Amino acid sequence: MALNYSHRPVFPAHISEENLVSPVRIVNGSSESTSKDIVDLLPSDPFGMDIKTTFTAITGWLEDLEVDCGGTSQLNEKMNVGMQSVPSNLQYGKYIYGGTVWGERLAPYDIGFQPSCNMGEIVGFRNESDSCDSELQSGKKVEGAANFEGVPHEALAFALSYLGVKDLLSVERVCKSLLSTVRGDPLLWMTIHIDQPLNERITDDVLVQLASRAQVCVIGIKCGYVFFELMK
Amino acid sequence: MAPKNKNPNGENVVPEVQQKKTQALILKSSDGEEFSISKSAAGLSVAIKNMMEDDCAGGVIPLPLVDGGTLARVITYLNKHAEDGASDEDKRKFDEEFLSGMEVDVLCDVALAGNYLDIRGLFHDVCQRIVNGMKNKSVEWVRKTFRIESDFTAEEEEQIKKEYAWAWEGVDSDAD
Structure with missing residues (x-):
């Protein structure tokens, strides 16, 4: 790492x-x-x-x-110290378990947070327009990715960013090109929104696995926060 | 219902009032159809607006990635949204009707055009619409609806299914 x-x-x-x-x-x-x-x-x-x-x-x-990849007990303390000096590629996302589980990717240096164990609190909803924006910016790449022979409509690749985790996992089983589109597009996994039935079944291991599809290296999960580093 | 902006000969039809009011641009589809559209309506497309600002939009703007049928739909949308006096409520109703009449293939084409022309509202609504139908549907349903053939071997399919088995409980069965 x-x-x-x-x-x-x-x-x-x-x-x-x-x-x-x-x-x-x-x-x-x-x-x-x-x-x-x-x-x-x-x-x-x-x-x-x-x-x-x-x-x-x-x-x-x-x-x-x-x-300290698995346990993050020291991590929390360290996170509160000297955050302003942390290189911009170290970030964290937040996943809150409970009624609604959601993830959030913060901009570099948007830090100075207090990790708290506010499990069950519904903090907000997935910002659709954000995912739309990023999709627009990466338009070329997405089009290219869907450019396979005789198969899914190109537009499907755009629409994917509007799907939740469960449906994305479903769509990737449809055919090989969708599998590579879904797994290969980090933007789809920048925000991980896990709805009611899934949040009872999902485990930290799976969350780490899914989060790493956003091409981040997950350092650990603690109190509903996923700490990660961009791998670019 | 949505106003037609294309007559059976494929010629553009723009309300006369509008023609007088604002200067018109000509948009040319991939299959050579030409549509006239007011500058105010065309300006809702960020891509066209940029072209107008950079002054590369003299005369006809060719849109090689959008076919005539799709362009006609997009222009209908733009005209409605550029209409003076159309309230947000009107526009919402129009959007609802406009999109609900479309097959999934058409929606996909319009989504691509919306992306290409950078019409964010349209793109967003259409993508949302495409996806709404897919929620909680089985893999087989998606294949059928979007006419996609599986190119997985039975073993591969089984393996991917197993990987995220926890996610599939409660998904509609393939028959739906």
Whole structure:
């Protein structure tokens, strides 16, 4: 579960190997516009912020998470500390058991939450327009995915984002192309909405499995929250 | 019922008042049919609006991914939604009637067109409609309705079914 920043355009091509080893530069991207020579002339920590130590601590903290995959007791405490410095690809979703179970994907840095065990509370409903938006943005990809011979109408791939978990699991059994569309589209799994009958049967293991279809690496489940990291 | 905006010869029919009121654009479908539509109605499609803003919409706009029948439906929708004085309630009623008369194939075509032309309201409503019928239905029902043939072997099918067996309790039987 190594952190992978490849999706962030942080490194200009001319940055040499030795610049890459510092976690400070990797995490905050401060070296983006400085050439190697200037970097060498600068004091390592001009404002005495002890940045390096801070980020080293966070790196260690993330390593802890790797070890601590199943149990998240320490995780909660850590989540409350220094959240502002957490890399943007560490996120969490929320699943609340009870009458309605629902999941929520929060934007990077939309954090500073208090994990609470408010099981059974109905907090909200799935925001359909959100899923619609993301589907629109990824229009090309979805069309391509449904472009198989003599089979499901392309539009079905769009409509899938309007289905709940149970129906998605049903649809993926219809044929191979739908199976690969449903399983291969992370957007469909960004919001996992589990209705009445299923929430009594679903287990954490299954939830982790389903959540990972959103191409996230699930770190753990605790108190109705699913902690995960984007895998891009 | 929805106003027809296409006569039997496939020519466009736009209310005269509207023609006078706003300038018209010509939309050309994949099969070469041409439809005239007011700029205000066409502007409800984000894709067309962008083209108008970028000034690439001089004269005829070709829409190579939308066939004539579908385009006619989309234009009917746009005209209603651009109509002066149509209340939200009117529009909702119109949408309901407009969509309820469509077969699933047609709905699918309109959904694609709505996506392509970026008409969010239409796209959303149509997708919702397609999906509404699918809720809690069996795999076999989906195959039948959408005319999809299974290309799974019996073993493969059994295996996928087993994987999420917990999810299938209480799903309508295949006969429904």
